[in-house]
Amino acid sequence: MTTAAFEWGVAQLTLPGEHECGDKYVVEPFEGGALVAVVDALGHGREAARVADAAVATLVPNAKENLDVLMQRCHSSIRETRGATMSLASFDWRQRTMTWLGVGNVVGVLMRNFQKTSPRIESLLVRAGVVGYQLPDPHPLVMPIEPGDTLILATDGVRDLFTEILPAVIEPQRLANRILTTYAKHRDDATVLVFRCNGSEG
Ligand SMILES: [Mn+2]
Numbered sequence: 264m265t266t267a268a269f270e271w272g273v274a275q276l277t278l279p280g281e282h283e284c285g286d287k288y289v290v291e292p293f294e295g296g297a298l299v300a301v302v303d304a305l306g307h308g309r310e311a312a313r314v315a316d317a318a319v320a321t322l323v324p325n326a327k328e329n330l331d332v333l334m335q336r337c338h339s340s341i342r343e344t345r346g347a348t349m350s351l352a353s354f355d356w357r358q359r360t361m362t363w364l365g366v367g368n369v370v371g372v373l374m375r376n377f378q379k380t381s382p383r384i385e386s387l388l389v390r391a392g393v394v395g396y397q398l399p400d401p402h403p404l405v406m407p408i409e410p411g412d413t414l415i416l417a418t419d420g421v422r423d424l425f426t427e428i429l430p431a432v433i434e435p436q437r438l439a440n441r442i443l444t445t446y447a448k449h450r451d452d453a454t455v456l457v458f459r460c461n462g463s464e465g
Contacts (some may be wrong), residue, residue, distance in 0.1 A: 276452065287302045298351065301350070302318045302400075303420075420454065442457075
């Protein structure tokens with residue numbers, strides 16, 4: 264999907280034998296920015312899907328909120344469940360920033376615009392914990408972004424070696440497909456979300 268401000272794509276695989284995927288994602292634009300998130304509920308199947316849905320239902324209507332607030336609200340809304348790992352990114356087009364917060368093992372990689380010099384690929388720090396069970400002190404990180412910068416989020420059903428095929432200057436949906444095809448582990452649900460900034464709301 265493409266808008267003036269961004270372009271994105273997602274590729275997912277459900278664990279064979281299961282009817283529902285326990286990985287869920289959010290791309291929710293709001294005035295001046297967008298929230299991007301990937302949630303991986305522990306385990307798989309229908310029960311995992313319900314937990315991930317509950318987190319998404321908390322994120323979407325509150326997309327403009329600060330990430331520490333969002334993480335705390337998700338923690339409350341899925342308490343007493345198996346819990347989830349999740350990574351959140353909030354883009355601010357005017358400030359040209361991305362704020363990042365990850366708890367658990369949803370990997371985040373920021374691939375810098377190809378015109379720029381190294382480092383082109385930055386791995387985003389995630390904090391140990393399980394949302395809904397054990398939430399670490401959330402310390403969102405704010406980083407500057409440029410048009411063309413690309414965020415990649417991947418759950419642990421994807422081998423994190425995928426950075427070896429980056430940077431690839433292809434449209435986000437094709438990059439998501441390529442990463443999933445090459446790096447899916449096939450023993451868990453797997454999700455790759457690719458989100459590229461275009462820089463303005465037009
Ligand atoms: Mn997983």
